[in-house]
Each structure stands twice: as structure tokens, then as C-alpha cells.
Amino acid sequence: xxxxxxxxxxxxxxxxxxxxxxxxxxxxxxxxxxxxxxxxxxxxxxxxxxxxxxxxxxxxxxxxxxxxxxxxxxxxxxxxxxxxxxxxxxxxxxxxxxxxxxxxxxxxxxxxxxxxxxxxxxxxxxxxxxxxxxxxxxxxxxxxxxxxxxxxxxxxxxxxxxxxxxxxxxxxxxxxxxxxxxxxxxxxxxxxxxxxxxxxxxxxxxxxxxxxxxxxxxxxxxxxxxxxxxxxxxxxxxxxxxxxxxxxxxxxxxxxxxxxxxxxxxxxxxxxx
Amino acid sequence: xxxxxxxxxxxxxxxxxxxxxxxxxxxxxxxxxxxxxxxxxxxxxxxxxxxxxxxxxxxxxxxxxxxxxxxxxxxxxxxxxxxxxxxxxxxxxxxxxxxxxxxxxxxxxxxxxxxxxxxxxxxxxxxxxxxxxxxxxxxxxxxxxxxxxxxxxxxxxxxxxxxxxxxxxxxxxxxxxxxxxxxxxxxxxxxxxxxxxxxxxxxxxxxxxxxxxxxxxxxxxxxxxxxxxxxxxxxxxxxxxxxxxxxxxxxxxxxxxxxxxxxxxxxxxxxxxxxxxxxxxxxxxxxxxxxxxxxxxxxxxxxxxxxxxxxxx
Amino acid sequence: xxxxxxxxxxxxxxxxxxxxxxxxxxxxxxxxxxxxxxxxxxxxxxxxxxxxxxxxxxxxxxxxxxxxxxxxxxxxxxxxxxxxxxxxxxxxxxxxxxxxxxxxxxxxxxxxxxxxxxxxxxxxxxxxxxxxxxxxxxxxxxxxxxxxxxxxxxxxxxxxxxxxxxxxxxxxxxxxxxxxxxxxxxxxxxxxxxxxxxxxxxxxxxxxxxxxxxxxxxxxxxxxxxxxxxxxxxxxxxxxxxxxxxxxxxxxxxxxxxxxxxxxxxxxxxxxxxxxxxxxxxxxxxxxxxxxxxxxxxxxxxxxxxx
Numbered sequence: 001x002x003x004x005x006x007x008x009x010x011x012x013x014x015x016x017x018x019x020x021x022x023x024x025x026x027x028x029x030x031x032x033x034x035x036x037x038x039x040x041x042x043x044x045x046x047x048x049x050x051x052x053x054x055x056x057x058x059x060x061x062x063x064x065x066x067x068x069x070x071x072x073x074x075x076x077x078x079x080x081x082x083x084x085x086x087x088x089x090x091x092x093x094x095x096x097x098x099x100x101x102x103x104x105x106x107x108x109x110x111x112x113x114x115x116x117x118x119x120x121x122x123x124x125x126x127x128x129x130x131x132x133x134x135x136x137x138x139x140x141x142x143x144x145x146x147x148x149x150x151x152x153x154x155x156x157x158x159x160x161x162x163x164x165x166x167x168x169x170x171x172x173x174x175x176x177x178x179x180x181x182x183x184x185x186x187x188x189x190x191x192x193x194x195x196x197x198x199x200x201x202x203x204x205x206x207x208x209x210x211x212x213x214x215x216x217x218x219x220x221x222x223x224x225x226x227x228x229x230x231x232x233x234x235x236x237x238x239x240x241x242x243x244x245x246x247x248x249x250x251x252x253x254x255x256x257x258x259x260x261x262x263x264x265x266x267x268x269x270x271x272x273x
Numbered sequence: 274x275x276x277x278x279x280x281x282x283x284x285x286x287x288x289x290x291x292x293x294x295x296x297x298x299x300x301x302x303x304x305x306x307x308x309x310x311x312x313x314x315x316x317x318x319x320x321x322x323x324x325x326x327x328x329x330x331x332x333x334x335x336x337x338x339x340x341x342x343x344x345x346x347x348x349x350x351x352x353x354x355x356x357x358x359x360x361x362x363x364x365x366x367x368x369x370x371x372x373x374x375x376x377x378x379x380x381x382x383x384x385x386x387x388x389x390x391x392x393x394x395x396x397x398x399x400x401x402x403x404x405x406x407x408x409x410x411x412x413x414x415x416x417x418x419x420x421x422x423x424x425x426x427x428x429x430x431x432x433x434x435x436x437x438x439x440x441x442x443x444x445x446x447x448x449x450x451x452x453x454x455x456x457x458x459x460x461x462x463x464x465x466x467x468x469x470x471x472x473x474x475x476x477x478x479x480x481x482x483x484x485x486x487x488x489x490x491x492x493x494x495x496x497x498x499x500x501x502x503x504x505x506x507x508x509x510x511x512x513x514x515x516x517x518x519x520x521x522x523x524x525x526x527x528x529x530x531x532x533x534x535x536x537x538x539x540x541x542x543x544x545x546x547x548x549x550x551x552x553x554x555x556x557x558x559x560x561x562x563x564x565x566x567x568x569x570x571x572x573x574x575x576x577x578x579x580x581x582x583x584x585x586x
Numbered sequence: 587x588x589x590x591x592x593x594x595x596x597x598x599x600x601x602x603x604x605x606x607x608x609x610x611x612x613x614x615x616x617x618x619x620x621x622x623x624x625x626x627x628x629x630x631x632x633x634x635x636x637x638x639x640x641x642x643x644x645x646x647x648x649x650x651x652x653x654x655x656x657x658x659x660x661x662x663x664x665x666x667x668x669x670x671x672x673x674x675x676x677x678x679x680x681x682x683x684x685x686x687x688x689x690x691x692x693x694x695x696x697x698x699x700x701x702x703x704x705x706x707x708x709x710x711x712x713x714x715x716x717x718x719x720x721x722x723x724x725x726x727x728x729x730x731x732x733x734x735x736x737x738x739x740x741x742x743x744x745x746x747x748x749x750x751x752x753x754x755x756x757x758x759x760x761x762x763x764x765x766x767x768x769x770x771x772x773x774x775x776x777x778x779x780x781x782x783x784x785x786x787x788x789x790x791x792x793x794x795x796x797x798x799x800x801x802x803x804x805x806x807x808x809x810x811x812x813x814x815x816x817x818x819x820x821x822x823x824x825x826x827x828x829x830x831x832x833x834x835x836x837x838x839x840x841x842x843x844x845x846x847x848x849x850x851x852x853x854x855x856x857x858x859x860x861x862x863x864x865x866x867x868x869x870x871x872x873x874x875x876x877x878x879x880x881x882x883x884x885x886x887x888x889x890x891x892x893x
Binding site for chain 1: 645723725800874
């Protein structure tokens, strides 16, 4: 087998594998969407339950994304700029949510904070219910989307180095000014990258939310759960499909943003793991 | 004295990177801290700036004990080895940063920035971003940024380290000239003895965290206090069992008061010629001389020749 | 020579600092920035991740803490049967078959994608052809798509009403396809940057010594890729063994295709929390074990390469 045939056969194998595994399903999703027609799609996504699910998903994202962004940047700053006992353990702890099944995260939250959990008695006596409530959904979502900002910002922060911050200090700038005017502009693409990943993960989270939400239609259904429910309980394939299309479109927009950012800054890698 | 350091010590773990440094730096001087890499010279500079916190000792600037003062309150101009430009700000905004921190009115800032841009010869570049500047231009921008706050002391960390040879030579002259104009007490860190000798009026030789010797360049060159200083400040060779500068040796025809030997190798480096001689005692010192001196001897490899210490005329 | 005129002390002085206070305040701020920030972060992390995970493990061993209200601050530690119950829960036939299914599916998926990941990374890094960027974009799609979307699409495509007449509903093949899909980016992205960073000098050297293309790859390129391939394997495995959304639909509702995650979910639907905790603990230990093992091996190889 000579060099050219080898090159072509490898190329062919790779294209076929990717085409069949990824291209076919994703392509099918969009072809099917167009064949159903926009009108059918619009009717499905404007159903009250669908709208309620969309709204809850958006609300959860509005809480989880800012909190995780602040925590992620803060943790990245501390890990990149300070050496302290336990810093390695802290980095590892941030990775737990990607290494553990979302179902387990859900079970874990229930066993810690629901009526049967460690702190359930106290929480419920103070009127805070975690299981079957939006609070539980927010907690679950925050847990699974925790690592992404840290993972995107930390390498950029290390790469940029400490010199610009030191320079700002010698010029008289305080901690806040240094952060807002020097550090943040230097890492802004990394932050944006991490935030985009966090949003994508937040809107798409399914397993952990399913366990804690109790799946109450119109009340504790996020968009992914609505899709699951439409299919699994109501055999409403058209509705499930319409919901899937909304989520898929959001994630493809996110993907485009991510690759644009990556093309801009070669420092950014897909830190999936 | 503009800066005085007493018993200044910085340890990383058990290693003392800066070890009990006591030094007085005169007002308005241009002092070079010279030492091999890892000698603690950059750390010393950061201790003066407050970017590192000393384990022991005091830093006093113009009579003011600043040891426990945050760098932002020290009134120090610091130029980083890689210049640390604020990449997302243009040249004018970089230079004006310290003035904006000090809440100066806009017209004052603009005037000062314009003045500095002229001083560091970056006219026409005020709207450029650091990425669009050459290494030398970035360096001058960093200098202007540090000077904008009218610092009590200017600290330069390996200011010419990252530049190519020609730009380097120009900038050295320029910095020397600039210092003559503005007279601010300046400390620069370098590992290049030629650079230190050329630019500075005071030298501090550092070795393994300690100050080996301090003083004027010629004094250190002529009367080194330690073997390390002697070897670090210029080339040395061994003659009659002692370390000596090769330009303090000369070739002679007659063996009177000299040691006999044969020429082992000749290296012609333009104006300078280095002749290595194998002597009768087995040593092989080398002699540094000018091209014209060398011509007068008409020696070749293996010619018999004698070597003696140069007699002062 | 001009006299060294002392620069008039300017009105540009640094922002003032109060003297007696400053040593104390500097130390305070330096350590507060670190320990204050770190403890806030650790606190948040504990609430949303660490405490819950600890609760799972504790419940798995039926080791529970009952809080009788903070006011009374009465903690009642209660250890009952412990390991016996844990062992009983995870050795249920249904639990064993679910864990076994997850285990072999995840290992196969990680292995298949490890091989394909190297091939794909090779083509993406070394090959040039029009439309390559399109393939590149394909790689991240499985990561960006929410798992339930993947589940829905795969069920449409490979379900009982498959438009291409491939019915994988309630079969292990269906699970395999779903897991290959979601783990693809981990395998490719682990290898790709390492392959790109190889300078090609050793390869050129091998070729100049007469080694053929395949031999060069096996002897020169692959050894430097091993740590990355192993890393990708570990990540893909961890992802596969925990995966739920993308397989929840195509798996249907029968025991034969119930993976560990689905099994745990089913237990929670019956409010069998203690059993769910036990199986979760087993699964946690398993995925952490694989992640740590591959990491240790990858590091060992890395060290040998570096020295």
C-alpha cells in the first residue's frame, strides 16, 4: 500500500466515521425540522407548558451563570496568583462535576438537602424546600456547570502572567482598579469562552435536574425535561422535536461563538474534561 | 542617600535568594546591579519596589521607611523585563495610567503624556497598541509609563535583555542620556558586565544573594575585592599561578624578566587579537592586544615568544 | 556639567497611606485576599458539590446524621448495619447487571474512540483538504448539544420508526452509538494538541533511516501520544459510565438495556434513596478508580518520555 492510498483510505475512514456518527443525526435533525415546516414548529414552542419550561430554563441560567462566573474567575485568580496549602485539592474538587454522573449529582443533592437528607429537617422547618422545587434545579445546575469558567480562565491567566498587574500596582492602582482595568481586559476572551460553555451546559442539563425537580409540568420543568416528558410520557414526538430544535439551535450558536473565540485567541482550547 | 537597604533578606523555603543585603544608593545615581542569573538581583529590585515582601530587613527611600508600604504607595517607577505593557490600551493610555490613578485633570494628563511621548521619541505612535510596536518602542513606552508618575526612584529589570544587539546599543546610550537629563535615582539590573560598565556610574555586584562589592565601575575593575568580582568584570587568565587580566600581559622578544614559551594559537577578532602561549611551566595564558601591536611581532603558531606583565607607562 | 537639580517634590505623590496602620493592614489584606477568597470559594464548592457527594457515600453505607434543628444543636449519629446494607444493595441481580452493562459499554466506547480519536486527530492535524474546517466543527458538536437533544435525535433516527430502517431501540447497539457520539470530543481533543505539538523532526529522522510510514507511526509517533490517548480514554470512560440523557430514550424501559445511571434513576423514582445512594457510591468509586489509574499511567509514561 503506497503513501497516497494510505492517506486516502485514512481520510475516507475518518470522514465516514464522523459523517455517520455525528453528521447523520445532526443533519437529520435539521432536515426534519425544515420538512415539518415553521408553522408546526411555532405552534409547538408557543404552547403554555413549553413557554413555561423555556422561562424556567432562562431563569435558572440567569442565576447559575453569573454565580458560577464570579466563583470561576475568583478561583482562577487565587489558583493562578497564590500558592497555598490545598490548592491542588481545590483544582481537583472543581473537576468533580465533570467526572461524576449527573444522576449522582442529583441524588447527592437530594441526600444532603431534601426532607430525607442531612440538612433537610432544618431547611424545611425554615421554609426552604429543595426537592421538587426551582431551588433544587438551580443548585443542580450550578453544580454541573461549575468548572467551565475556571477551566477556560485559568490557563489564560497563567499565560498572561502577573507582570501587568504588578505594573499597575507600582503605578498606584488599587486591587479593584487593577482587576477591572488590567486583569479583566487581559482575560476577557477566556471569560467569554467559559461563560458560553457555562450557558450551554446550564440550558442543556438534564440528568441532575431530572432527579431533583420531580418533573412537575409547568412548574419544575426546564426545557430538557419538557422534551423528555413530551416524548416519554405524552408520546408527543412533534413537541419533543420542536423543543430539541430550540436547544440544538442555541448550542450551535454557542459553538459558533466558541470557535470564533478560539480562532481569535490560540490560547483557548476546548477544555471539555 | 536616596535608597538604603539594611539586612534585607528574602527566602524561598530554605534558600536565601537575597541574603542580608546592606547597601546605600546615592541620590541621582545610575546604579547597575550586576550578577549572574540566579544571583538574586531581580528579587532585590522587586523587594525595593515592594512587589516581594522581605523576610527580614528594611527598605528606606529618601529617609522614609517603606518596608511595610504597599507598592502602590511607594512612588516608584518600575520597568519590567518584558515591559508588561497593558495590551488593551494604546500608547497614550498606557503612559497616562498612573496619572489617571492619581486623579489628575484630563488636560494635565494629556499635556504630560504628550511631553513624555516626545521625551521617549514615540511621536506619531500615541494611538498605536503595544502589539504594533517594536521591542525597542515597547521598552521606551514602558519607561515613559514609569516616568509619568514622577517617581522617586526608577527601577529597570534587565531593560535591554530582550532586544537585538543593535537596538540594545542605541538604547543604552539613550538611557544614559535620559538619566543625565532627568536625574532621577535609577537602579538597573543586568547580567551583562559590558552593559553595566557602559551605562552605570555605580555598580553593585551580586553573587548568591549577597553583595560582593559596591562602588564606581573603574574602581571595581581595578581593585576587585573578591576573586568573583575580578572574574566577573572581565576576562581573566592565569599567569605565574595568579589570575590576571589578559590585557595586563604583553608579548616580548627578549626573555629578560619574562617567561619563555611558544605560540599555541592566534585568534584575530577584528581590532582585538588574542594570542595563547604555551609556557615552559606548562601553563597556557592568553594575551590580549591590539591589531597594530600584534603586527609588530610577526609571530605565527609555534614561534618562540616570551610573556611578561605589562609595565605601566 | 549641569548640577543635579533635585526634582521639586511634586504634587503627584502616590495615594496616601496611613503610617501606623499600614503594616497591619497590609498583612491583613494580603492574607484576607487569599484566605477570605479561598474560604468563600471552598464554602460554595462544599454546598453544591462536596457535602452532597459526602452525603451519597454516607447514605450508601446507611450512615446518616439526623439534625434535630440547629437551635438544639443536637446531633445524633446513627450507624446501622453499614457495609452489610451497602453490599446487599449493590449485589442485587438488577444492580449487578446494570453496573456490568455500564462497565463493558464504557470500556468498549472509550477503546473504540481512542483508536478513532487518534485517526481523526491525525487527519485534522496532518492532512489538508478542502472542507476540513467542517470536520473540525463536527468534533465539538456532541459536546455542545444537550444530551436530551442527542437522545431525541438518535431515537428518531434509530428508533422503531427509523427512516433508514435501522432499529436499535432497546438494544445495546443503540446505547453504544449514543455513547460513541457523546464521548467523541474527549478522545479527539485529548490527542489533537499533542499531535500538533510534535515537531516532526523525529519522524523525519526515522524516515531518513529507512523506516516506512506505518513503522514510523508505530515506533516514533505513537509512543509520544500514549499519555494523551490514555488521558482521553479515562475522560471518555468517565463520561460514558455516568451518561444518562442521550441513552435514556433509546434504552427504552427494559432491564437488558438499563445502565447504572438509569438504574439509579429508576430507584429514585421509587423513592428508594438508600439503595440509590449505595449504587451511586459504587459507580463513583468505579469512575474515580479508572480516572486515577489512567492518570497515573499517563504520568508515568510522560515522565519516562521527559527523562
